[in-house]
Amino acid sequence: MTQAMRVTLTQEAPAAHWGKADITFEGNLARIHLQGADALRQIQMAARKLRSQGIASAALEGEGWDLNRQWVFAQGFVTAKAGWDISWTGDEATQSELASRMEAARFVRQLTNETPENLSPVKLATQAGHWIKELGGDKVSFRIIEGEQLLEEQWIGIHAVGRGSERPPAMLELDYNPLGADAPVSVALVGKGITFDSGGYSLKASEGMLNMKCDMGGAATITGALGLAIKNGLSKRVKLFLCCAENLVSGRAYKLGDILTYKNGVTVEVVNTDAEGRLVLADGLQAASATGAPLIIDAATLTGAAVMAVGGNYNAIFSPDEAVIALTREKARSVAERVWPLPLDPWHKDMCPSAYADTANSRPVKGGGAGGASNAAGFLWRFVRDDAKWLHMDLAGSFEDSAGALWAAGATTHGVLTLAALIKDAD
Template sequence: MTDLMKVTLTKDAPAAHWGKADVTFSNDLATIHLQGDDELRQIQQAARKLRSQGLSTIALEGELWNVDSQWAFSLGFTTAKSEPEIRWTGDDSAQIELQNRLESAGFARHLINETPENLAPVKLAILAAHWLSEIGGDKVTYRIIEGQELLEQKWVGIHAVGRGSERPPAMLELDYNPLGEDAPVSVALVGKGITFDSGGYSIKASEGMLGMKCDMGGASTVTAALGLAMKQGLNKRVKLFLCCAENLISGHAYKLGDILTYKNGVTVEVVNTDAEGRLVLADGLQAASATGAELIIDAATLTGAAVMAVGTNYNAIFSPSSDVLAMAQAKAAEVGERVWPLPLDPWHREMCPSAYADTANSRPMKGGGAGGASNAAGFLWHFVSPDVKWLHMDLASAFADSPNALWAAGGTTHGMLTIAGLLQD
């Protein structure tokens, strides 16, 4: 047997002596037997099995492979410790597309899986800006607003959440403009970049805090999506806003009962310091609205309620517009990702009432109470211009706390292809 394992697909059942096995072997050839309707899921699961057997280098062979099936294989074959070594099959355009996906997802996974000590808020902003600048060259400009300057510019949410840390919070404002100086902004992207979330004074239990290096999954996902779209030849002006902070406890940390007055005049009572993501996104959504973009997409590992609602194989999506939801669902299906819409009605804006401010950032009960994911989306709606199309993506599937049949432990980048596709459309 050679060092390079070849993997092929077949729709034939395995020989009888293999029983119901979905992967069989013959010398240096592994065969994945496709059965049933969800072939991409079967391929990803088979890739996980091959990886768990110690294989590290794979060549995909045979006529049944296409871009989507090869990508599904790569998702199952990837681990947090190393990028997969995969020899793609197909024509040059297919192989270039797959390599672009792998590089973009690899960048996002590296950020998500990085230790909190090594990824401070400003560093997250710098790494994202530098990576996109390497791809876009002089079409990319950016600035990073950090620390006290955030407060001076009235980005009160990012500043409040991040002020408890010795490492300053930051907002990345990045402009990708391939069309010229006065081109209109087509899409604005907003990402939650909480590099570590202790919960603040509403402190998490240890088991809930352990994976909170993933709480910047939204920032890494929208950055990777923009980078991938740029690699694919994106010819639209897009602005990116990353809302970066560490949510820690100290004498400087924000507290329960504090009231924040946002740039648009909305006042917010803090009733849960662990509902911090929506506080930083509120700044990013206002900045995005100010660009005049036709479409705003925000992505965040925002609520446990979304995980409870759709599980860890879907991302939850919200929008006041049924057309936007349908567009997102169609694009996700096209690229082999899974999204599911949850309710967002005008009355969700009022589901976090406060006796002291226009709204609270949650409800003072465990998990924010019933409908927590929709209530969080309703809170965000306060900070989106009424005349803009808006998609909120709650990334229930961005991170695997432990290995499972589909994913190795760590960042999944599930959602990157959907957002990149929406940028292209």
């Protein structure tokens, strides 16, 4: 068994012979030298350096390791490949919370990093449903609507996006109810579950398609968040809707110029088959609205525009309700995650005009044009119940195409803790 590298924190500068190093070593002891204002970022970067040097086992020791510092160390240390190990420190409550976070994170990483061949839409829905069922027991019930049954129940968007694949699209409807049959639904959750995104007839270039197995990151993230909230004692009724499909090219695939008529009567012209996420989320948001839940949250790897706006270390958030934005930012800060609000005004609903339908699903220009992330949020807003509070999280920071200073390549799970805190604590 490999001996663990002991890792401690210190405010002291390194000895002169270490120069400006932020990690120094003495035998099997590594010291992370905290210098500057952002200790959490320094710790995560130090963990990446340790892992990059081939260190596979770390034991956190000494003073200064609070809950969030240990967690960001883990976020920097873990990799998509197995074989790493972390020993926590602190009291029983801290170690229990870290273990719960890690269980949820492992689920999200495994699902998001899975190959697209191994993760069909129905399999994604099935694995998510069974995992929540394992955590919630008889408090959980779910069903999976797939293939032509989606049309029968008027889930037009999921069916259209997924019909080009030989493997049927699906919607997961899950109910976590610890309160009894007549209890009101407090929160409704929606996740984008595109298990592979070729772009459809608006075909992506090869380099842009390579990591599109991650386009179901919203479904994985929102499911992981619900699972973590359940493990932490969630005592309210929550419904979860995952919108799962493969966006492929075939003789049955949906086409540019098609017009979709949704259950709520909104007509949508397809001007970009690579703007498919909003088409499937439209179904999920209608299903969420029908529950009567006062709070609706959706999570999706929706737009490249959000990545351009906030980078990969933040998730972009949108809501017409300033209180929802403020609460989300507060919850993110409390768990050492980063979110940033982008504009959303009523006129964003009309920023994708169509001569043939109520709206188009994008603008017929590269990348959807200026303000693309806000325009996508405006499109989604059309499918949210008027009296509901609503948060849309565009997951700019949920996946890394290649290893960097903070994250290994693959799923990051960034967003899970924020959403879990919202689910558990929102009024």
